Amino acid sequence: MRRLLLPAALVAASFFAGMVVTGRLGPGEQATAQSGVPAPATPAPTRPALPSGPLPELADVAERAMPSVVNISAVGSRQVQLPFGYFDEPTQSAGSGVIIKRTGDTGYVLTNAHVIGDATEMTVVLFNRRERPAELVGIDPYADLALLRVKDPTLQPITWGDSSRLRVAEWVMAIGNPYQLGETVTLGIVSALGRTNPQISVVADYIQTDAAINPGNSGGALVNRRGELVGINTWIYSQSGGYQGIGFAVPSNLARDVATQLERFGKVRRGTIAGILRIAPLNTALAADLGVRSTEGVVIYRMRRGQGDAWAAGIRAGDVIVGFNGTPITDTEGFERAMLTAPVGSVATLRVRRGREEFDIKVPITDAPVRNQ
Known part of the structure; x- marks a missing residue:
């Protein structure tokens, strides 16, 4: 295992997610207190029905x-x-x-x-x-x-x-x-x-x-x-x-x-975009260097110059990817997941920021290389 x-942060998040703010007047209570006229009743939120019958x-x-x-x-x-050569360890x-x-x-x-x-x-x-x-x-x-x-x-x-x-x-x-x-x-x-x-x-x-x-x-x-x-x-x-x-x-x-x-x-079959070698999260300093207004998306940090589907499609090092087939890209994990789960043989639409411009580029999805465990 x-x-x-x-x-x-993973543990802390679970505590903050359970916190509820109480002790304040709701909108209906405020209206009653201020005007003396009962506010219209607010429908109670619906909740999923509990399973009937005893627990199994x-x-x-x-x-x-x-x-x-x-x-x-x-x-x-x-x-x-080892210094004197190799051996097979069970x-x-x-x-x-x-x-x-x-x-x-x-x-x-x-x-x-x-x-x-x-x-x-x-x-x-x-x-x-x-x-x-x-x-x-x-x-x-x-x-x-x-x-x-x-x-x-x-x-x-x-x-x-x-x-x-x-x-x-x-x-x-x-x-x-x-x-x-x-x-x-x-x-x-x-x-x-x-x-x-x-x-x-x-x-x-x-x-x-x-x-x-x-x-x-x-x-x-x-x-x-x-x-x-x-x-x-x-x-x-x-x-x-x-x-x-x-x-x-x-x-x-x-x-x-x-x-x-x-x-x-x-x-x-896992997908990839041939020619993209490395991506990186976009921070404030890097966004300023690239001339983009926002830190959303991931930057193409390294790629094969003159080779691969990415280059042929028009992607260049320094481009910021902010969308993949209509889904916003906010971090490197999201971009990697989008590539790996895209159908091999399909054509993906990337939303790209380059300086002050923003446009779409279509690029084919090919087989990802075999990954060692």
Whole structure:
């Protein structure tokens, strides 16, 4: 399980987001106090209806989802340089995975790319304790997801859930293999939605949960009250290396799209603009040097002069990109995400500022280079 020290602002933001200003007269109360005439009644804001009926039995949800979660062991090697030469150092990792599909005796297991790493041999342990060799179908390092192929007639695929329908404070269950204990279930809620972390992925908006997630839970299932898969547990915020109540999962809608492409093509086609080598955030000093009025957007800091689609389309170093296919661009992560998620073979419309001018440039989207994990 990856461990990252997030900025203190992430924690502080959660407190400020919950603050409510009270103790002031509302508009209707002010009108009554000033004129003595009752103000028109203000309709109460509508709230989503609460689910009817009792909460589901947790044991029933766990029994439905647990057979779809497997333990993964990955063994490989990496080349290490020493003063007298190179040698291959054995590597081993363990994590979790989720059975998402079965056709006949062949099934597919979705997990994190960092669980697989550079492994050449992978084994999964099923819920019924059967051990089966696994074959790597493909990896998408941009989303930190990998797909394995396993043969066994007893594989039980999980039911996909719709992560776009998740709500903050909805309860969820995490199932995985923390510290190689196997088949461990923890319970929590959705703490937040739409969390980002460019150090891991610029294409994922993570689900934050306080369900206990520890090393070894990577690749495991985050399920809702119906036992449906709504996320793939991926990383934790921790100062100790263990559970601190802040875990993150790749939303199921993104995971499902990635898994479909990996099964079909063996990879996920990610987009880029050929010829752009480096982009940078725009600050006040840089904006002044470039003669632009605003610090919105990102600047093309370096590119291939006379080469590539960007140059041919008319983009030049120093141009500021403020829009991508009609979507405002405010930071480098937003621009990278827009490129990576644009359909390969399409033509993107970039909104460009150059000095006091602003105009559109159309440029083709091509395959992004393979990214190492």
